[in-house]
Amino acid sequence: MPTDESHFLTVGESQLRSLLGDHLLQRLQQDTEGKLHQRLFRCLRGAIIDGVIQPKTRLPASRDLASEIHVSRNTVLSAYEQLQAEGYLEARTGHGTWVAEKLPESFLNTQNKKKVVSSPNIQSSYALSQRGSNLLGYAAASPHQWGAFVPGAPDVTEFPHHIFSRIQARLSREPDINRLIYSNAGGCIELRSALADYLRVARSVQCDADQIIITEGIHQAIDLVSRALSDMGDKVWIEDPAYWGMRNTLRINGLDIQPMPVDAEGIIPEENPAVPPKLIFVTPSHQYPLGSHLSLDRRRQLIQIARQHNSWIV
Incomplete structure (x- = not known):
């Protein structure tokens, strides 16, 4: 049974309890058939199958969840049991109640089939726009953003953690x-005043x-500058090679x-561009x-080119 914090959701337990409570209340309002503990069981099972509650997630204590959704503790206990x-939850004395790491096969198969059917493709009416499809084909960041000789990554070991913690x-x-x-x-x-100084x-x-x-970073900065200072179709000079x-x-x-x-x-x-650039990006x-x-x-x-053609140097 998992007991360490790595298996918790990124939000805290109190936040999870509140978010889950709101979600279950919405589901309970939509599911009005049967006794309350049966409705709560279906709502929790649906949340697990849909991925709202991830495997290996610790659920709120029965008393806490009962308070959140305004039902009796026995109702929550019946749904948990x-x-x-049925294999969706695991419980151990002293460790609480957790979503099982492996869910029942029948529902896993159903979920996988749903994913295959509902996944959009290029012919689907739900497909991305042409611009969005093109963007997916562009270069992207590596998942490994830290290490020796990785560009754009500072030496994080030099960060003054103790000073930062005291200020916080x-x-x-x-x-x-x-x-x-x-x-x-x-x-x-x-912050802006400090940067100006x-x-x-x-x-x-x-x-x-x-x-x-x-x-929020260089991408947003370039996006704002390009939209504010140029129009679609304008010529832009960039260095070759340049940052992807x-x-x-652009x-x-x-x-x-x-x-x-x-x-x-x-x-x-x-020197004498036939079509002058509207923006010139340099490092x-x-x-x-x-x-x-x-x-x-x-x-x-x-500077001479920018003055001559009313261009912006970024």
Whole structure:
């Protein structure tokens, strides 16, 4: 019988109890036939079969669940006992009640058949759009995002965990309702102010907090920039090679991507482009993934092209 925390849902037990209670109440309102313990049994069994409650998940204690869904404890116990008798639950004294790791074969087979029938394909009326289908064919991130020589991954062993924990603990003791509601649309104002101070010193960028927007990462940042500064079909210059995620984001926004070769001085711009770029994406400090530094001459060339054609350098 599993007893360690690795078999719990990612939400806490109290959250699981509340979420499960809400789900069961909805199912009970739809299932009105038979006695209450039979209806609860069917609702729990359906939640297990549908994957709402995963195998090896610890269920709430009968008293707690009874309180959540406003039924007697005996009703919950009867439903649990029937589920255990049919192989859906496992119980052991002192360890609680768990969803079985292997569910009854007949329902597994039914579930698998349903999956085969309901899975959308390219001919189905429920298929993805052409844009969505194309996106699935693009390069994607590796599931292995951490380790030696993995680009974009910092040395997490250097993170000041103890300092971070102390700050978190201090802030949690200072109740502030503003932390529990929507923040400023551009992101946390304190963080933006700190970034503005840092950029002035580290990058000689003269800006203030109102000119900084916090995003969830580079993909969202590129998506926002490309949608705000260009239209579908516009020409975009990117370095070749370049970060695959940027290429995907620009593609999904319908932009015409023109890869530009890179040498030891960085991107090699086209001097007299027949169709000028609306956006020019570069990584000047350390070209990704080759690591070259964009030379001063190349920077001047790009600025001249941008001024001449009203382009944006990103």
